[in-house]
Amino acid sequence: MKGLLALAVILAGSARADELTVAVASNFTAPMQELARQFEARSGHKLKLSFGSSGKFFAQISHGAPYHAFFSADQAKPAKLVELELADASSRFTYAEGKLALWSRKPELVDAEGEVLKRGEFRKLALANPKLAPYGAAAVEVLQHLQLEEQTRAHWVHGENISQTYQFVASGNADLGMVALSQILENRKVAEGSAWIVPAQLYNPIRQDAVVLKRGANAPALREFWTYIQSAEAKEIIRAYGYSTPPQDGNGRDNADR
Missing domain, CATH: 3.40.190.10 (Periplasmic binding protein-like II)
Structure with missing residues:
Protein backbone atom coordinates (compact mmCIF):
# COMPACT_ATOMS: atom_id res chain seq x y z
CA MET A 1 0.00 0.00 0.00
CA LYS A 2 2.76 2.43 0.90
CA GLY A 3 4.42 1.73 -2.43
CA LEU A 4 1.21 2.53 -4.28
CA LEU A 5 0.79 5.76 -2.34
CA ALA A 6 4.34 6.80 -3.14
CA LEU A 7 3.76 6.04 -6.82
CA ALA A 8 0.58 8.10 -6.77
CA VAL A 9 2.44 11.06 -5.31
CA ILE A 10 5.14 10.78 -7.96
CA LEU A 11 2.59 10.55 -10.77
CA ALA A 12 0.65 13.51 -9.39
CA GLY A 13 3.83 15.57 -9.27
CA SER A 14 4.70 14.56 -12.83
CA ALA A 15 1.25 15.61 -14.04
CA ARG A 16 1.82 19.10 -12.69
CA ALA A 17 5.29 19.47 -14.19
CA ASP A 18 5.39 21.75 -17.22
CA GLU A 19 8.01 22.51 -19.85
CA LEU A 20 8.73 26.15 -20.65
CA THR A 21 10.50 27.35 -23.78
CA VAL A 22 12.68 30.37 -23.09
CA ALA A 23 14.66 32.49 -25.55
CA VAL A 24 17.83 33.86 -23.94
CA ALA A 25 20.46 36.31 -25.20
CA SER A 26 23.68 34.38 -25.71
CA ASN A 27 25.73 36.52 -23.32
CA PHE A 28 23.57 35.14 -20.49
CA THR A 29 24.16 31.46 -21.33
CA ALA A 30 26.18 30.36 -18.29
CA PRO A 31 24.10 32.07 -15.57
CA MET A 32 20.83 31.00 -17.16
CA GLN A 33 21.98 27.38 -17.28
CA GLU A 34 22.72 27.50 -13.56
CA LEU A 35 19.47 29.30 -12.78
CA ALA A 36 17.57 26.69 -14.78
CA ARG A 37 19.22 23.84 -12.87
CA GLN A 38 18.27 25.38 -9.55
CA PHE A 39 14.70 26.13 -10.63
CA GLU A 40 14.12 22.68 -12.11
CA ALA A 41 15.45 20.98 -8.99
CA ARG A 42 13.07 22.84 -6.70
CA SER A 43 9.97 23.01 -8.91
CA GLY A 44 9.95 19.85 -11.01
CA HIS A 45 9.28 21.96 -14.11
CA LYS A 46 11.58 21.86 -17.14
CA LEU A 47 13.12 24.76 -19.02
CA LYS A 48 13.91 24.34 -22.70
CA LEU A 49 16.48 27.07 -23.31
CA SER A 50 17.43 28.55 -26.67
CA PHE A 51 20.46 30.87 -26.84
CA GLY A 52 21.20 33.35 -29.62
CA SER A 53 21.23 36.98 -30.68
CA SER A 54 18.50 39.22 -29.30
CA GLY A 55 17.86 40.60 -32.78
CA LYS A 56 17.14 37.18 -34.25
CA PHE A 57 14.90 36.22 -31.33
CA PHE A 58 12.94 39.43 -31.75
CA ALA A 59 12.37 38.64 -35.43
CA GLN A 60 11.34 35.05 -34.64
CA ILE A 61 8.92 36.11 -31.89
CA SER A 62 7.43 38.76 -34.16
CA HIS A 63 6.68 35.99 -36.66
CA GLY A 64 5.07 33.68 -34.12
CA ALA A 65 7.92 31.60 -32.66
CA PRO A 66 6.47 29.54 -29.76
CA TYR A 67 8.47 30.87 -26.81
CA HIS A 68 6.97 31.44 -23.38
CA ALA A 69 9.48 34.13 -22.33
CA PHE A 70 12.33 36.22 -23.69
CA PHE A 71 15.50 37.34 -21.90
CA SER A 72 16.97 40.04 -24.12
CA ALA A 73 20.40 41.66 -24.04
CA ASP A 74 18.75 45.08 -24.14
CA GLN A 75 15.58 46.91 -23.10
CA ALA A 76 14.39 48.05 -26.51
CA LYS A 77 13.30 44.69 -27.90
CA PRO A 78 11.13 43.61 -24.94
CA ALA A 79 9.59 47.09 -24.93
CA LYS A 80 8.81 46.80 -28.63
CA LEU A 81 7.19 43.39 -28.11
CA VAL A 82 4.96 44.95 -25.45
CA GLU A 83 4.08 47.73 -27.90
CA LEU A 84 3.19 45.10 -30.52
CA GLU A 85 0.97 43.35 -27.93
CA LEU A 86 3.12 40.22 -28.15
CA ALA A 87 4.21 40.41 -24.51
CA ASP A 88 2.80 41.25 -21.09
CA ALA A 89 3.77 44.80 -20.08
CA SER A 90 3.44 44.09 -16.35
CA SER A 91 5.95 41.24 -16.55
CA ARG A 92 8.86 43.26 -17.96
CA PHE A 93 11.79 43.85 -15.61
CA THR A 94 15.55 44.41 -15.77
CA TYR A 95 17.18 41.16 -14.73
CA ALA A 96 20.83 42.17 -15.22
CA GLU A 97 23.18 44.91 -16.31
CA GLY A 98 26.02 43.62 -18.43
CA LYS A 99 29.66 44.62 -18.52
CA VAL A 198 36.08 48.42 -20.02
CA PRO A 199 35.10 51.42 -17.85
CA ALA A 200 31.32 51.80 -17.75
CA GLN A 201 31.49 55.46 -18.77
CA LEU A 202 32.71 54.48 -22.24
CA TYR A 203 29.39 52.91 -23.29
CA ASN A 204 25.71 53.21 -22.53
CA PRO A 205 24.49 50.86 -19.78
CA ILE A 206 23.70 47.39 -21.10
CA ARG A 207 20.46 46.92 -19.20
CA GLN A 208 18.89 43.59 -20.05
CA ASP A 209 15.12 43.12 -19.78
CA ALA A 210 13.03 39.98 -19.63
CA VAL A 211 9.39 39.70 -20.59
CA VAL A 212 6.61 37.10 -20.58
CA LEU A 213 5.29 36.46 -24.09
CA LYS A 214 1.65 35.87 -25.00
CA ARG A 215 2.10 32.08 -25.01
CA GLY A 216 3.31 32.16 -21.41
CA ALA A 217 0.79 34.61 -20.00
CA ASN A 218 -1.39 31.94 -18.38
CA ALA A 219 1.26 29.34 -17.56
CA PRO A 220 1.45 28.69 -13.78
CA ALA A 221 4.98 27.28 -14.16
CA LEU A 222 6.14 30.52 -15.74
CA ARG A 223 4.72 32.52 -12.85
CA GLU A 224 6.80 30.33 -10.52
CA PHE A 225 9.88 30.90 -12.65
CA TRP A 226 9.28 34.68 -12.72
CA THR A 227 9.14 34.73 -8.93
CA TYR A 228 12.32 32.68 -8.67
CA ILE A 229 14.32 34.71 -11.20
CA GLN A 230 13.70 37.88 -9.16
CA SER A 231 14.59 36.27 -5.82
CA ALA A 232 17.65 37.10 -3.73
CA GLU A 233 19.10 33.66 -4.49
CA ALA A 234 18.80 34.14 -8.24
CA LYS A 235 20.31 37.63 -8.06
CA GLU A 236 23.32 36.30 -6.19
CA ILE A 237 23.90 33.78 -8.98
CA ILE A 238 23.59 36.51 -11.60
CA ARG A 239 26.09 38.74 -9.79
CA ALA A 240 28.54 35.84 -9.49
CA TYR A 241 28.78 35.85 -13.29
CA GLY A 242 29.91 39.47 -13.48
CA TYR A 243 26.58 41.25 -13.85
CA SER A 244 25.01 43.80 -11.59
CA THR A 245 21.34 43.62 -10.64
CA PRO A 246 19.18 46.72 -10.21
CA PRO A 247 17.76 47.65 -6.80
CA GLN A 248 14.03 47.19 -6.34
CA ASP A 249 11.37 49.34 -4.77
CA GLY A 250 9.06 48.18 -2.00
CA ASN A 251 6.77 46.46 -4.50
CA GLY A 252 9.54 44.32 -5.92
CA ARG A 253 9.79 46.32 -9.16
CA ASP A 254 13.22 47.27 -10.41
CA ASN A 255 14.22 50.92 -10.42
CA ALA A 256 16.39 50.82 -13.55
CA ASP A 257 15.54 53.41 -16.15
CA ARG A 258 13.24 52.20 -18.85
Whole structure:
Protein backbone atom coordinates (compact mmCIF):
# COMPACT_ATOMS: atom_id res chain seq x y z
CA MET A 1 0.00 0.00 0.00
CA LYS A 2 2.76 2.43 0.90
CA GLY A 3 4.42 1.73 -2.43
CA LEU A 4 1.21 2.53 -4.28
CA LEU A 5 0.79 5.76 -2.34
CA ALA A 6 4.34 6.80 -3.14
CA LEU A 7 3.76 6.04 -6.82
CA ALA A 8 0.58 8.10 -6.77
CA VAL A 9 2.44 11.06 -5.31
CA ILE A 10 5.14 10.78 -7.96
CA LEU A 11 2.59 10.55 -10.77
CA ALA A 12 0.65 13.51 -9.39
CA GLY A 13 3.83 15.57 -9.27
CA SER A 14 4.70 14.56 -12.83
CA ALA A 15 1.25 15.61 -14.04
CA ARG A 16 1.82 19.10 -12.69
CA ALA A 17 5.29 19.47 -14.19
CA ASP A 18 5.39 21.75 -17.22
CA GLU A 19 8.01 22.51 -19.85
CA LEU A 20 8.73 26.15 -20.65
CA THR A 21 10.50 27.35 -23.78
CA VAL A 22 12.68 30.37 -23.09
CA ALA A 23 14.66 32.49 -25.55
CA VAL A 24 17.83 33.86 -23.94
CA ALA A 25 20.46 36.31 -25.20
CA SER A 26 23.68 34.38 -25.71
CA ASN A 27 25.73 36.52 -23.32
CA PHE A 28 23.57 35.14 -20.49
CA THR A 29 24.16 31.46 -21.33
CA ALA A 30 26.18 30.36 -18.29
CA PRO A 31 24.10 32.07 -15.57
CA MET A 32 20.83 31.00 -17.16
CA GLN A 33 21.98 27.38 -17.28
CA GLU A 34 22.72 27.50 -13.56
CA LEU A 35 19.47 29.30 -12.78
CA ALA A 36 17.57 26.69 -14.78
CA ARG A 37 19.22 23.84 -12.87
CA GLN A 38 18.27 25.38 -9.55
CA PHE A 39 14.70 26.13 -10.63
CA GLU A 40 14.12 22.68 -12.11
CA ALA A 41 15.45 20.98 -8.99
CA ARG A 42 13.07 22.84 -6.70
CA SER A 43 9.97 23.01 -8.91
CA GLY A 44 9.95 19.85 -11.01
CA HIS A 45 9.28 21.96 -14.11
CA LYS A 46 11.58 21.86 -17.14
CA LEU A 47 13.12 24.76 -19.02
CA LYS A 48 13.91 24.34 -22.70
CA LEU A 49 16.48 27.07 -23.31
CA SER A 50 17.43 28.55 -26.67
CA PHE A 51 20.46 30.87 -26.84
CA GLY A 52 21.20 33.35 -29.62
CA SER A 53 21.23 36.98 -30.68
CA SER A 54 18.50 39.22 -29.30
CA GLY A 55 17.86 40.60 -32.78
CA LYS A 56 17.14 37.18 -34.25
CA PHE A 57 14.90 36.22 -31.33
CA PHE A 58 12.94 39.43 -31.75
CA ALA A 59 12.37 38.64 -35.43
CA GLN A 60 11.34 35.05 -34.64
CA ILE A 61 8.92 36.11 -31.89
CA SER A 62 7.43 38.76 -34.16
CA HIS A 63 6.68 35.99 -36.66
CA GLY A 64 5.07 33.68 -34.12
CA ALA A 65 7.92 31.60 -32.66
CA PRO A 66 6.47 29.54 -29.76
CA TYR A 67 8.47 30.87 -26.81
CA HIS A 68 6.97 31.44 -23.38
CA ALA A 69 9.48 34.13 -22.33
CA PHE A 70 12.33 36.22 -23.69
CA PHE A 71 15.50 37.34 -21.90
CA SER A 72 16.97 40.04 -24.12
CA ALA A 73 20.40 41.66 -24.04
CA ASP A 74 18.75 45.08 -24.14
CA GLN A 75 15.58 46.91 -23.10
CA ALA A 76 14.39 48.05 -26.51
CA LYS A 77 13.30 44.69 -27.90
CA PRO A 78 11.13 43.61 -24.94
CA ALA A 79 9.59 47.09 -24.93
CA LYS A 80 8.81 46.80 -28.63
CA LEU A 81 7.19 43.39 -28.11
CA VAL A 82 4.96 44.95 -25.45
CA GLU A 83 4.08 47.73 -27.90
CA LEU A 84 3.19 45.10 -30.52
CA GLU A 85 0.97 43.35 -27.93
CA LEU A 86 3.12 40.22 -28.15
CA ALA A 87 4.21 40.41 -24.51
CA ASP A 88 2.80 41.25 -21.09
CA ALA A 89 3.77 44.80 -20.08
CA SER A 90 3.44 44.09 -16.35
CA SER A 91 5.95 41.24 -16.55
CA ARG A 92 8.86 43.26 -17.96
CA PHE A 93 11.79 43.85 -15.61
CA THR A 94 15.55 44.41 -15.77
CA TYR A 95 17.18 41.16 -14.73
CA ALA A 96 20.83 42.17 -15.22
CA GLU A 97 23.18 44.91 -16.31
CA GLY A 98 26.02 43.62 -18.43
CA LYS A 99 29.66 44.62 -18.52
CA LEU A 100 32.08 44.66 -21.44
CA ALA A 101 35.66 43.39 -21.49
CA LEU A 102 38.48 43.41 -24.02
CA TRP A 103 39.93 39.91 -23.88
CA SER A 104 42.66 37.78 -25.42
CA ARG A 105 43.74 34.20 -24.79
CA LYS A 106 47.33 35.46 -24.84
CA PRO A 107 48.41 36.25 -21.27
CA GLU A 108 50.39 39.40 -22.05
CA LEU A 109 48.53 40.90 -25.00
CA VAL A 110 45.85 43.00 -23.27
CA ASP A 111 47.14 45.51 -20.72
CA ALA A 112 45.23 46.91 -17.75
CA GLU A 113 44.33 50.14 -19.59
CA GLY A 114 43.43 48.71 -23.00
CA GLU A 115 46.33 50.51 -24.67
CA VAL A 116 46.75 47.54 -27.02
CA LEU A 117 43.92 49.03 -29.10
CA LYS A 118 45.92 52.22 -29.68
CA ARG A 119 49.14 50.38 -30.41
CA GLY A 120 47.42 48.23 -33.01
CA GLU A 121 49.42 45.14 -32.09
CA PHE A 122 46.82 42.69 -33.38
CA ARG A 123 45.53 41.29 -36.64
CA LYS A 124 41.84 40.75 -35.84
CA LEU A 125 39.49 42.35 -33.32
CA ALA A 126 36.26 40.41 -32.76
CA LEU A 127 33.01 42.32 -32.15
CA ALA A 128 29.43 41.10 -32.04
CA ASN A 129 27.37 42.39 -34.94
CA PRO A 130 26.21 45.81 -33.70
CA LYS A 131 23.03 45.58 -35.78
CA LEU A 132 21.91 42.41 -33.99
CA ALA A 133 23.68 42.33 -30.62
CA PRO A 134 23.61 45.05 -27.93
CA TYR A 135 27.12 44.05 -26.82
CA GLY A 136 28.32 44.73 -30.35
CA ALA A 137 26.73 48.17 -30.31
CA ALA A 138 28.40 48.85 -26.96
CA ALA A 139 31.78 47.76 -28.37
CA VAL A 140 31.46 50.26 -31.22
CA GLU A 141 30.58 52.99 -28.69
CA VAL A 142 33.80 52.22 -26.81
CA LEU A 143 35.89 52.54 -29.95
CA GLN A 144 34.14 55.79 -30.81
CA HIS A 145 34.82 57.22 -27.35
CA LEU A 146 38.48 56.26 -27.70
CA GLN A 147 38.54 57.75 -31.23
CA LEU A 148 39.69 54.39 -32.56
CA GLU A 149 36.70 53.39 -34.70
CA GLU A 150 38.29 54.20 -38.06
CA GLN A 151 41.78 53.17 -36.99
CA THR A 152 40.65 49.66 -36.04
CA ARG A 153 37.80 49.06 -38.53
CA ALA A 154 39.95 47.13 -41.03
CA HIS A 155 40.70 44.59 -38.27
CA TRP A 156 37.08 43.92 -37.24
CA VAL A 157 35.52 40.49 -37.51
CA HIS A 158 31.85 40.23 -36.62
CA GLY A 159 30.27 37.44 -34.64
CA GLU A 160 26.56 36.89 -35.17
CA ASN A 161 26.17 37.12 -31.40
CA ILE A 162 28.40 37.50 -28.37
CA SER A 163 28.90 33.73 -28.04
CA GLN A 164 30.33 33.48 -31.56
CA THR A 165 32.46 36.56 -30.84
CA TYR A 166 33.89 34.83 -27.78
CA GLN A 167 34.57 31.70 -29.84
CA PHE A 168 36.55 33.72 -32.40
CA VAL A 169 38.94 34.76 -29.62
CA ALA A 170 38.91 31.44 -27.73
CA SER A 171 39.80 29.54 -30.91
CA GLY A 172 42.60 31.94 -31.84
CA ASN A 173 40.85 33.11 -35.02
CA ALA A 174 40.92 36.62 -33.55
CA ASP A 175 43.77 38.01 -31.44
CA LEU A 176 41.39 39.80 -29.10
CA GLY A 177 37.76 40.79 -28.85
CA MET A 178 35.10 42.78 -27.04
CA VAL A 179 33.19 40.16 -25.07
CA ALA A 180 30.79 40.04 -22.14
CA LEU A 181 32.70 40.03 -18.86
CA SER A 182 30.57 37.09 -17.73
CA GLN A 183 32.05 34.91 -20.47
CA ILE A 184 35.61 35.09 -19.15
CA LEU A 185 35.01 34.87 -15.40
CA GLU A 186 35.49 31.82 -13.24
CA ASN A 187 35.02 32.19 -9.49
CA ARG A 188 34.70 35.93 -10.11
CA LYS A 189 38.19 36.15 -11.70
CA VAL A 190 39.37 36.18 -15.31
CA ALA A 191 39.93 32.48 -15.99
CA GLU A 192 42.66 32.68 -18.64
CA GLY A 193 44.53 35.05 -20.90
CA SER A 194 44.53 38.81 -20.38
CA ALA A 195 41.69 41.30 -20.15
CA TRP A 196 40.75 44.94 -19.70
CA ILE A 197 37.40 45.50 -18.00
CA VAL A 198 36.08 48.42 -20.02
CA PRO A 199 35.10 51.42 -17.85
CA ALA A 200 31.32 51.80 -17.75
CA GLN A 201 31.49 55.46 -18.77
CA LEU A 202 32.71 54.48 -22.24
CA TYR A 203 29.39 52.91 -23.29
CA ASN A 204 25.71 53.21 -22.53
CA PRO A 205 24.49 50.86 -19.78
CA ILE A 206 23.70 47.39 -21.10
CA ARG A 207 20.46 46.92 -19.20
CA GLN A 208 18.89 43.59 -20.05
CA ASP A 209 15.12 43.12 -19.78
CA ALA A 210 13.03 39.98 -19.63
CA VAL A 211 9.39 39.70 -20.59
CA VAL A 212 6.61 37.10 -20.58
CA LEU A 213 5.29 36.46 -24.09
CA LYS A 214 1.65 35.87 -25.00
CA ARG A 215 2.10 32.08 -25.01
CA GLY A 216 3.31 32.16 -21.41
CA ALA A 217 0.79 34.61 -20.00
CA ASN A 218 -1.39 31.94 -18.38
CA ALA A 219 1.26 29.34 -17.56
CA PRO A 220 1.45 28.69 -13.78
CA ALA A 221 4.98 27.28 -14.16
CA LEU A 222 6.14 30.52 -15.74
CA ARG A 223 4.72 32.52 -12.85
CA GLU A 224 6.80 30.33 -10.52
CA PHE A 225 9.88 30.90 -12.65
CA TRP A 226 9.28 34.68 -12.72
CA THR A 227 9.14 34.73 -8.93
CA TYR A 228 12.32 32.68 -8.67
CA ILE A 229 14.32 34.71 -11.20
CA GLN A 230 13.70 37.88 -9.16
CA SER A 231 14.59 36.27 -5.82
CA ALA A 232 17.65 37.10 -3.73
CA GLU A 233 19.10 33.66 -4.49
CA ALA A 234 18.80 34.14 -8.24
CA LYS A 235 20.31 37.63 -8.06
CA GLU A 236 23.32 36.30 -6.19
CA ILE A 237 23.90 33.78 -8.98
CA ILE A 238 23.59 36.51 -11.60
CA ARG A 239 26.09 38.74 -9.79
CA ALA A 240 28.54 35.84 -9.49
CA TYR A 241 28.78 35.85 -13.29
CA GLY A 242 29.91 39.47 -13.48
CA TYR A 243 26.58 41.25 -13.85
CA SER A 244 25.01 43.80 -11.59
CA THR A 245 21.34 43.62 -10.64
CA PRO A 246 19.18 46.72 -10.21
CA PRO A 247 17.76 47.65 -6.80
CA GLN A 248 14.03 47.19 -6.34
CA ASP A 249 11.37 49.34 -4.77
CA GLY A 250 9.06 48.18 -2.00
CA ASN A 251 6.77 46.46 -4.50
CA GLY A 252 9.54 44.32 -5.92
CA ARG A 253 9.79 46.32 -9.16
CA ASP A 254 13.22 47.27 -10.41
CA ASN A 255 14.22 50.92 -10.42
CA ALA A 256 16.39 50.82 -13.55
CA ASP A 257 15.54 53.41 -16.15
CA ARG A 258 13.24 52.20 -18.85
